[in-house]
Amino acid sequence: MSAVMELLLLLPLVLLALEAPLCHGACVEVDSDTEAVISDGFKLGCIYCKMRGEVDATATVKWSFKGSGDSDFSDLYIYEDARGEIIDPRFYERLAWNGSKHTTDLQDGSIYILNVTYNDTGTYKCKFSRTLKYSNYDYEKTIEKNITINVVARLTRGMASILSEVMMYVSIIGLQFWLLVEMIYCYRKISAAGEEALRESALGKRSRRLL
Numbered sequence: 562m563s564a565v566m567e568l569l570l571l572l573p574l575v576l577l578a579l580e581a582p583l584c585h586g587a588c589v590e591v592d593s594d595t596e597a598v599i600s601d602g603f604k605l606g607c608i609y610c611k612m613r614g615e616v617d618a619t620a621t622v623k624w625s626f627k628g629s630g631d632s633d634f635s636d637l638y639i640y641e642d643a644r645g646e647i648i649d650p651r652f653y654e655r656l657a658w659n660g661s662k663h664t665t666d667l668q669d670g671s672i673y674i675l676n677v678t679y680n681d682t683g684t685y686k687c688k689f690s691r692t693l694k695y696s697n698y699d700y701e702k703t704i705e706k707n708i709t710i711n712v713v714a715r716l717t718r719g720m721a722s723i724l725s726e727v728m729m730y731v732s733i734i735g736l737q738f739w740l741l742v743e744m745i746y747c748y749r750k751i752s753a754a755g756e757e758a759l760r761e762s763a764l765g766k767r768s769r770r771l772l
Contacts, residue, residue: 588608588611589608589610590610591606591608592606594606595710596711598715599679599714602674605672606671607671607687616694617666617694618692620667620670620691620692621640622639623639624687624688625637625688626683626684636648636649638672645658652674654675657675659672659673682711685707687705690703
């Protein structure tokens with residue numbers, strides 16, 4: 562088979578490999594971290610994925626906080642109609658929205674605390690209220706997630722965290738190797754089919770000459 566024919570057969574596989582990283586990942590409900598470092602910033606994660614992507618929806622996120630010395634939750638922050646408001650004066654100028662932006666169809670309701678103090682230790686409650694807008698009716702669904710935060714002087718990594726990171730890298734390498742094997746397999750099949758077509762074409766020409 563000529564070099565030009567081989568390049569033409571390989572070109573679709575190369576284009577497929579280049580396009581693969583451009584795919585958008587699906588929404589994944591990852592649990593928030595629970596250990597914050599004093600004086601650093603800390604992200605309180607709260608993700609509520611929408612299962613019906615084709616349905617229009619609006620959502621609001623309300624955060625509440627119960628400190629280690631508090632007896633009940635108090636309103637902390639609310640995000641609605643693409644605007645956020647800090648309610649608890651203990652977090653004035655120390656809290657920012659870190660979730661979905663430029664949309665009212667929220668899936669990520671995370672917030673970010675600046676300059677963490679030991680007084681931020683406690684339980685945070687994330688309340689996600691979503692309204693799905695169907696043609697004949699609206700459907701409302703609400704979930705709540707509690708996150709208990711401990712403020713420490715230095716960040717410590719548990720064995721579970723280390724193993725999770727190692728498994729993530731192993732999975733990525735394994736998937737890349739599998740993709741490479743699939744590309745080689747497909748290339749060989751296409752190459753074999755091309756060679757077979759060339760042989761059949763040559764035999765056809767030879768038969769016509771004999772006739």
